[in-house]
Amino acid sequence: MIINELNRDGTVRVSDLVRLLGVSDMTVRRDLQQLQRDGLLAKVHGGATAVTEPASLEPTFEVKSRLRLAEKEAIARRAAELVRPGSAIAVSAGTTTHAFARHLVTIPGLTVVTNSVWVSDVLHRSGTEGANVLLTGGMRTPSDALVGPLAVSAVASLHLDAFFLGVHGMEPAAGFSTPNLLEAEINRALVRAARNLVVLADSSKWGIVGLSSIAGLGEADTLVTDSGLCAQANGILGERVGELIEVDPGDEVSEA
Structure with a gap:
């Protein structure tokens, strides 16, 4: 509070x-x-x-996991509705994507590529039958993402239906960004590997610029966020992203 x-x-x-x-x-x-x-x-x-925040500051997973829980859960639940049974998707590291992973366990026949230790653990521990999980490997960051050449090479030859991306910040000039250079690199590789980019970011990420950009606002086919966006952010994002989905933490959903 x-x-x-x-x-x-x-x-x-x-x-x-x-x-x-x-x-x-x-x-x-x-x-x-x-x-x-x-x-x-x-x-x-x-x-x-x-x-x-300095552009290079990277909070730990534990710190971020305590923030804006209702918003993250509403975003995660709505984003999971975009996943088709039997599809091949990638899921980035992050606390919102960790919440998102918990909603994937009921979707049959998925292939999930991730560089997140936490996302992989959720899917593994759920005992979901028929789910194939590929953990990229690599060096571990403070936010528990696996990064570096090993992670990038693991996804270089993949062709995915969608990439579900959690971000540190979103801003008109910098686009979607992260404070970790190596995490930006693996996320950019996953953007290239996927036909569709779905960004999961609560409204507090607006105006924050991380050290390295992952993608421009216009590269997002879909942005799932919460209803706390200011009018200016709503207007800019509504014009630039393919589809802007705003969810209310009370589960009401509106689309623009």
Whole structure:
């Protein structure tokens, strides 16, 4: 709830959080201290402010997995509806794609290529019959993506129906981006291997620019995001991506 308030206003006050959460002043301050240690905010006198991320900052999977859970789940559920039984798809690393993978276990006959340890683990542990999972191999990043020459070579000769891509940021000039150079490289290879690019990104990714671009906004055949986009972002994305799907965390879906 603290992060949601911060994302909305850019700043939070201890006194306001005490009233909102119904907890003590000390509890709020301890929470702010922990969130600052996680790199999610900057403490100031009487409250906290949002931090401006360096383009090369790469949060860990554990840190990202605690953020915007309702939005990610709604996006994941809607994106899974785009997957046809028996298709060959690629799934990138990320917390939204990890949620997406949990919805793939009921779709029969899939071949799933992934450079995500977490995505592979979800599909393996589900015991889904008939699902073929190819884990690329490679070096492991802080976000638990497998990257490097081994990962890129593993997908070089593949022909996939769709690539479901999670991103660090999306912005008009930089397009879809990541703070990790090697992760951008494997994701670009998967974009080339797939007939369709489906991007899964919640609205908080708008305006964020990572160190390396993966694809331009116009290269996305479909973008699945949540209804929290500002009017400017909605207009730009609606014009550039092939199909913009906005989901409400309460499960209502609208399409543009």
